[in-house]
Amino acid sequence: MPTTGHPTASRRLRLSPRRSLVRRALAASSALALNGCAQTGTLDPRGIDADVAAGIWWYMFWLSAAIFVGWLGLFVVGMLRKHPEDADDDRDQRLHRRLIVGGGIVVPTLALGSLLVYNLIAVNELPRGSEVVVDATGYQFWWEFTYDDSELVTANELYIPTDTDVRVRLHTEDVIHSFWVPQLSGKRDMIPGRVNALDLHAREPGRYLGECTEFCGIQHANMRFEVVAVTPQEYEQWLARMEQPAAEPSGAAEQRGYETFMNASCASCHAIGGTPADGQVGPELTHFASRRWLGAGAAPNDRGHLGAWVANSQGLKPGNLMPPVEINAEDLPDLLTYLESLE
Amino acid sequence: MSVDAVRAQLDVPSGEGRSLAWWGIVLTILTEGTLFAMLLFVYYYLFSRAQEWPLGDIQPPELFTISIRTAILFSSSATMSIADRALRRGRIGLTSVFLVLTFLLGALFLAGHVREMLILPEEFTWATNAYGSLFYVIVNFHGAHLLVGLIFLAFTFVALRRGRYSADSHEGFKVSGMYWHFVDAVWVFVFPTLYLVPHFLAK
Amino acid sequence: MSILDPETDSPQQVKRRLTEIWSDDAGTPGFFSSVDHKRVGHRYLVTSFVFFLIGGIQALMMRTQLAAPNANVLSPELYNRMLTMHGTTMFFLFLGTIISAWGNYIIPLAIGARDMAYPRLNMFSYWVFLFAGIFMYLSFFIGQIPDGGWFAYVPLTTDFSPDLGMDFWALGVVFLGISSTVGAVNFIVTTFKMRAPGLTMSRLPLVVWSTLTTSFMILFSFPAITVAPLLMAFDRIVGTHFFDPELGGDALLWQHLFWFWGHPIVYIVFLPPIGWLYMIIPTFARQRIAGYHWAVAATVATGFISFGVWVHHMFATGLPDVTAGFFSVASLGVSFPTAVAFFVFTATVWTARRIEWTASMLWAVGALISFAIGGISGVMVAVMPFDWQTHDTYFVVAHLHYVLVAGNVLPMFAAFHYWLPKVTGWMLSERLGKWSFWVTVIGLHLVFFPQHWLGLVGMPRRVYTYAEGLGWDTANLVSTVGAYLFALGVLISVVNFFWSRHRHVDAGPNPWGAGTLEWATTSPVAPYNFAQIPVVGDLYPLWDDQNRAIPQPVGIEPEPGGVVLAPEEEHHETLETVGLDARIGSVLEMAGPSYWPLWLAASLFVSFFGFLIHNLATLTAGVVAVGLSLIGWHWGHITGEEH
Ligand code: HEA
Ligand code: HEA
Ligand code: CUA
Numbered sequence A: 001m002p003t004t005g006h007p008t009a010s011r012r013l014r015l016s017p018r019r020s021l022v023r024r025a026l027a028a029s030s031a032l033a034l035n036g037c038a039q040t041g042t043l044d045p046r047g048i049d050a051d052v053a054a055g056i057w058w059y060m061f062w063l064s065a066a067i068f069v070g071w072l073g074l075f076v077v078g079m080l081r082k083h084p085e086d087a088d089d090d091r092d093q094r095l096h097r098r099l100i101v102g103g104g105i106v107v108p109t110l111a112l113g114s115l116l117v118y119n120l121i122a123v124n125e126l127p128r129g130s131e132v133v134v135d136a137t138g139y140q141f142w143w144e145f146t147y148d149d150s151e152l153v154t155a156n157e158l159y160i161p162t163d164t165d166v167r168v169r170l171h172t173e174d175v176i177h178s179f180w181v182p183q184l185s186g187k188r189d190m191i192p193g194r195v196n197a198l199d200l201h202a203r204e205p206g207r208y209l210g211e212c213t214e215f216c217g218i219q220h221a222n223m224r225f226e227v228v229a230v231t232p233q234e235y236e237q238w239l240a241r242m243e244q245p246a247a248e249p250s251g252a253a254e255q256r257g258y259e260t261f262m263n264a265s266c267a268s269c270h271a272i273g274g275t276p277a278d279g280q281v282g283p284e285l286t287h288f289a290s291r292r293w294l295g296a297g298a299a300p301n302d303r304g305h306l307g308a309w310v311a312n313s314q315g316l317k318p319g320n321l322m323p324p325v326e327i328n329a330e331d332l333p334d335l336l337t338y339l340e341s342l343e
Numbered sequence B: 001m002s003v004d005a006v007r008a009q010l011d012v013p014s015g016e017g018r019s020l021a022w023w024g025i026v027l028t029i030l031t032e033g034t035l036f037a038m039l040l041f042v043y044y045y046l047f048s049r050a051q052e053w054p055l056g057d058i059q060p061p062e063l064f065t066i067s068i069r070t071a072i073l074f075s076s077s078a079t080m081s082i083a084d085r086a087l088r089r090g091r092i093g094l095t096s097v098f099l100v101l102t103f104l105l106g107a108l109f110l111a112g113h114v115r116e117m118l119i120l121p122e123e124f125t126w127a128t129n130a131y132g133s134l135f136y137v138i139v140n141f142h143g144a145h146l147l148v149g150l151i152f153l154a155f156t157f158v159a160l161r162r163g164r165y166s167a168d169s170h171e172g173f174k175v176s177g178m179y180w181h182f183v184d185a186v187w188v189f190v191f192p193t194l195y196l197v198p199h200f201l202a203k
Numbered sequence C: 001m002s003i004l005d006p007e008t009d010s011p012q013q014v015k016r017r018l019t020e021i022w023s024d025d026a027g028t029p030g031f032f033s034s035v036d037h038k039r040v041g042h043r044y045l046v047t048s049f050v051f052f053l054i055g056g057i058q059a060l061m062m063r064t065q066l067a068a069p070n071a072n073v074l075s076p077e078l079y080n081r082m083l084t085m086h087g088t089t090m091f092f093l094f095l096g097t098i099i100s101a102w103g104n105y106i107i108p109l110a111i112g113a114r115d116m117a118y119p120r121l122n123m124f125s126y127w128v129f130l131f132a133g134i135f136m137y138l139s140f141f142i143g144q145i146p147d148g149g150w151f152a153y154v155p156l157t158t159d160f161s162p163d164l165g166m167d168f169w170a171l172g173v174v175f176l177g178i179s180s181t182v183g184a185v186n187f188i189v190t191t192f193k194m195r196a197p198g199l200t201m202s203r204l205p206l207v208v209w210s211t212l213t214t215s216f217m218i219l220f221s222f223p224a225i226t227v228a229p230l231l232m233a234f235d236r237i238v239g240t241h242f243f244d245p246e247l248g249g250d251a252l253l254w255q256h257l258f259w260f261w262g263h264p265i266v267y268i269v270f271l272p273p274i275g276w277l278y279m280i281i282p283t284f285a286r287q288r289i290a291g292y293h294w295a296v297a298a299t300v301a302t303g304f305i306s307f308g309v310w311v312h313h314m315f316a317t318g319l320p321d322v323t324a325g326f327f328s329v330a331s332l333g334v335s336f337p338t339a340v341a342f343f344v345f346t347a348t349v350w351t352a353r354r355i356e357w358t359a360s361m362l363w364a365v366g367a368l369i370s371f372a373i374g375g376i377s378g379v380m381v382a383v384m385p386f387d388w389q390t391h392d393t394y395f396v397v398a399h400l401h402y403v404l405v406a407g408n409v410l411p412m413f414a415a416f417h418y419w420l421p422k423v424t425g426w427m428l429s430e431r432l433g434k435w436s437f438w439v440t441v442i443g444l445h446l447v448f449f450p451q452h453w454l455g456l457v458g459m460p461r462r463v464y465t466y467a468e469g470l471g472w473d474t475a476n477l478v479s480t481v482g483a484y485l486f487a488l489g490v491l492i493s494v495v496n497f498f499w500s501r502h503r504h505v506d507a508g509p510n511p512w513g514a515g516t517l518e519w520a521t522t523s524p525v526a527p528y529n530f531a532q533i534p535v536v537g538d539l540y541p542l543w544d545d546q547n548r549a550i551p552q553p554v555g556i557e558p559e560p561g562g563v564v565l566a567p568e569e570e571h572h573e574t575l576e577t578v579g580l581d582a583r584i585g586s587v588l589e590m591a592g593p594s595y596w597p598l599w600l601a602a603s604l605f606v607s608f609f610g611f612l613i614h615n616l617a618t619l620t621a622g623v624v625a626v627g628l629s630l631i632g633w634h635w636g637h638i639t640g641e642e643h
């Protein structure tokens, strides 16, 4: 599920000489060829919480590098150097004590103390408001989002306004999941019997990869989502559009697809706003066609994959909780056409 | 130290320091005690998170019989100490009597435990809710330790009658006494937790 | 005779008599009834290493699946099962037992004892380990392999895991805990009671200190890993609700219990290997360890602090910031003792006359340098806002492998090269050892260094595959190639073993010119360990003031007036010492060979199996057999008819 943080991501980075230098050093040392590909993680922050984490990382990186190299140097020189022949026990012991106290107590105190201070200052800068509240619920193996002030329910794609403190309340319907949008903020677990909260604050519009990071069963790997950050105005427009019921089937093909959907077992698991389908087991599909991904990131949402999914989702995402449903081969194209009409 | 010094020291009478059996039982008690502490931690952890206590419709446990049983159990510790002291004075007969008394008191307590396990399920079981699970698991865990303690005492009795212990050599006896005291001491924590908390800290 | 009297006995007679007393019976009966600590250690070594290979093969399977995006080598189901068994095998069946292996073999020798304090309990702990390992691996035969990850978070592993897999896991873990616990009791009592006269606590070799510390940690932490899986098994099998929030239980309770053990265990498996390095590096540096007391203090302090940091595995669970912050600071604090240890090594080599670059020394130095990387990434994830990013990503996978592989596996190979000559009597090939070292270490860094980066760019752990186009492909491929290289390195060491056995270069008692007591006896070690109980006056009793080994140590040839303890009866006798300064207490009669440890372990196996298959009859039979074995074990003591 390659999600570019922002179209200008890579260009922007090259503007910052320090970062790119570090990154090149890191890449070289880990024998990696960074193929200029989309960045997804901690190292490319787009939200203020992620900025703080990235800042801490770079601070620690340089500190650690200095400590590691410093210690290694002492150790290696110590092994290679020639010890004076006139060994003097007292002098040796003084040296030992100096090394052990200096390296084992003094240096760590300074290093960790400075780290602690840096950390406290950095964390203190974070605002903790909640201008928009969203409830996120984890299911094996997909996500549901409920927008607080509109009761709107969507799945697998979370829209948020930029430059706004967004609070996500975290729930689960089954096992523990963990909600993580690396470029925006750290992760927080969704735990049965508890409600956790996480703050997002996107600095700039974009599509950000979200992942489940707590092992939650057979398809933990394909439990992803997208956070779509848009400007506050666009966000309002989006909300208004989403609150509409699903598009009426137009045309014969869509009508036949609609009927197949309602008559096969689909409707018992999926809900489509404005229709009799109100199943609560699987993701709602009211505006399904507007999503970019299928099956929580298992495949792109195009006709080919959608057909494969409906015919047998187990092929695309083995072990997911949507069972294979008997659909006549001649009914399938119409069903797909209908699903694709749910903009 | 020269080898001669070692030889000289070899004449030092044995018995200085603790026996292997003593070390063994002390370490066993440490780790088993931690095990009980863990279980009680689980109890208080769930207790502190609960909205109500006991959970559901379960009534707090009845206190009368358990108080009597507690008194019985604690007196068995006293009889065990007396037996130990008698042995140290070399009075094997008296030791036997008090050992048997300890055993009987322990057995009486355990009989009460079995009775409780037979009638309590009418009210709730371990599958009723977490309160039930805690109650049954902890109380039976203690019960099982008590059973082991009783078997321990029975062996000690056989060994005593076979003349294994005397005023000079009573380490083995002392060690089974220590285990018995340990099982009683655990009850000092288990009893208030399981029986008093639901009354006096009820939510 | 207790003291060798030159008028009446010759050293030859003494040694013959001791051999008669201490040798096991020949053949099968001897095999099953032996309680010799050397045999226990030997068996632990072999079994533990086999589990290492098995866990390694599972790792290779995973790495093969992850070599490319959307690969189809393992099904998601099989991947999760291999992942779980890799972590479980490595942690429970390999790491936790390799330390007992060297502990059993080396510690009695290093303190000049003839056996562990409770020889039978010792063999029992081995049998339990073996049976618990077999128990867990039985799951492969019925195809219901554990699949909940090595820390088995509920409720995925309770309500959402219908097959027997997690029952095997939970009960197997409880079963294995018995082995570690009795082993720990044994190490503690051995250290306190069996040291040779004069071996005061401040002359105690550091490997003994670290095992002693570890043993105490086991006593206080293993109850958690007994209670937690037991409650899990109850929830799964008999229907209790400890972890079920609907009925008053709690999902985080599991995590607290697990990590209350799970953090100390990482130091439990890493302190003894540091102890091995404390033995190895001074030998090849020809330099007494610098700052012995600092090293002891660091070891013990690590043990204490390790009980106060477990929440750092739970930073993302939404605990109150103050609670979590406390554990974050404590986790930073735990790096102090490790830093001290590192500078103890640095100071030691700094004043060394000259370093001997044997294979063993290479492995040891490689271990230290690699471990530093893992330790430093540990400090990073201890910082909460950073851990919120890296938790459950490959960054943590990188951290844990750096510390575990460099903190245990590499020292294990150093220890093989160092002590195997003592065990077998022949030398391992230096050349193959060095080849193995370079291949393995390059492999190690290739596998795990890129994983830091993968974690930073967002790759979660425990995923059976990943999508294309995320830029993760190259790093994963490098990591997989590294894994095969690592395996090749291990394979070279395996070949080295068999080839060197064939070549058979005689080791002699002290091939490295080392200074500690385990080298004061023959290689392979005679059944009685020391012909004469040594009397110790120094941390390096075999070194002269130039740190050169003395030529003829007393453990091999008894001297007139030496304490030999070779009685007429077939009694295993040794000296018991008292107090921190190891004054002579008395002559101790130790338990001899017995079948009861085996029966008891087998009975436990039957009981656990009965519980597993929900069969009351089997369970009852097992419990009765446990009772009978215990009675049999102690019968001699009760009736006074021991021996
Ligand atoms: C041998 C085992 C071992 C060891 C020794 C350590 C050592 C440390 N570990 Fe690690 N840890 C694991 C095994 C180990 N760990 C495992 C297996 C996991 C993952 C479990 C799982 O999730 O599956 C884990 C996970 C883990 C986490 C949780 C991460 C997460 O899941 O999000 C954290 C967080 O604080 C942590 C911290 C530390 C720290 C601070 C140390 C410190 O003790 C490190 C101290 C060492 C040094 C610092 C290096 C040497 C010193 C110097 C070179 C001197 C100078 C240094 C400084 C001044 C800094 N570890
Ligand atoms: C001691 C502990 C230990 C060791 C040594 C290793 C060794 C290795 N580990 Fe593992 N690992 C863990 C402990 C360990 N691991 C733990 C605790 C986890 C967490 C599990 C969880 O999340 O639940 C983990 C998870 C883990 C993952 C993460 C999986 C995931 O999150 O999805 C990966 C992925 O790369 C991995 C890889 C490897 C590799 C490549 C090695 C290599 O070093 C292995 C090298 C190969 C061998 C040692 C085999 C060599 C031998 C042969 C092939 C020869 C055969 C010859 C004969 C039979 C004679 N390990
Ligand atoms: Cu949901 Cu992993």
Ligand SMILES: [Cu+2]
Binding pocket: C262, C263, C266, C309, C310, C312, C313
């Ligand atoms: Cu930890």
